Amino acid sequence: MPRIRNWKDLTFYRPAKQTQYVHIDALFGEPGRNVIDFDLIESQFRHLMRVAVSVREGAISSTLLL
Structure with a gap:
């Protein structure tokens, strides 16, 4: 559980x-x-995915992002 x-x-x-x-x-x-504001998430989803992929690929560190 x-x-x-x-x-x-x-x-x-x-x-x-x-x-x-x-x-x-x-x-x-x-x-x-x-x-939950799903409209806000939908409008910013592209930017969120760009950041997530950049961190995953090592182009930017998560600490630098913060």
Whole structure:
């Protein structure tokens, strides 16, 4: 069974505002908040992949990127 260490310090995100979970809904904060912004991810996906490939191929180090 997988475990998450220090889960009280984490912020959990819902896939949609209306998503509700029976037993773990309190972990996500108040309803309608902490929702994944899929439009933002889609608009920046190309740039994210460029960075990921550059790090994987060794063109740039992850520490330099940060």
